[in-house]
Amino acid sequence: MIAPAPFATRPLPAAPDVIAPDGSEVRVLLRLAGGSMAHFSLAPGEVSLPVEHRTVEELWFVIAGCGEMWRSQAGREEITPLAPGVSLSIPLGTRFQFRCLGDAPLEAVGVTMPPWPGMEEAVPADGPWVPKLAR
Structure with a gap:
């Protein structure tokens, strides 16, 4: 029997624990065998780098700020407005990019399944916007 x-x-x-491959600030929260959770933040005016994950899927819940998320998968793409209370999925095989459009940071809590394996998980992708990061 496996111990709980x-x-x-x-x-x-x-302070952020790390900068994600997409350029957002990451504050690592908790982790279990089936998934990990983190807080993501993008400063006003910033645009993330477009990426695609190799092996994980994510669920995001926006808690502050406003912006947009672009997602593209198997010939389908959409841009979703981001505001507090919006949740969205990033299924395996999805290219995505997000940007902060307001005067306050865009903040989201994300759950990664299985747990985030490391920086090599995200690979560069083509996206609709020119990345803009203060770092």
């Missing part, structure tokens, strides 16, 4: 994972609790870190 211990309980875990972690407050939102004040």
Whole structure:
């Protein structure tokens, strides 16, 4: 019998833990065998790098700011407005790019399934917007 994972609790870190392959700030939250959770932030006026994941899928929930998410998969593409309360999926095989359109950072909580394996997970992709990052 496999022992259950211990309980875990972690407050939102004040500073980012890492910069994601798409250029967004990442604050790592929690992780279990089936998935991991993180807080993503993109500063006002920034546009992420377009990427595609090799092996993971993600679910995002926007908690602050406003912007847009472009997703493209198997000949279908769409641009989704992002605002607090919006959730969206990034299925395996989806190219995506997002941008912050407001005066405040665009912030989302994302769940990655299976857990995020590392920076080599994301590969560069073509996207609709010119990336713009302050870093």
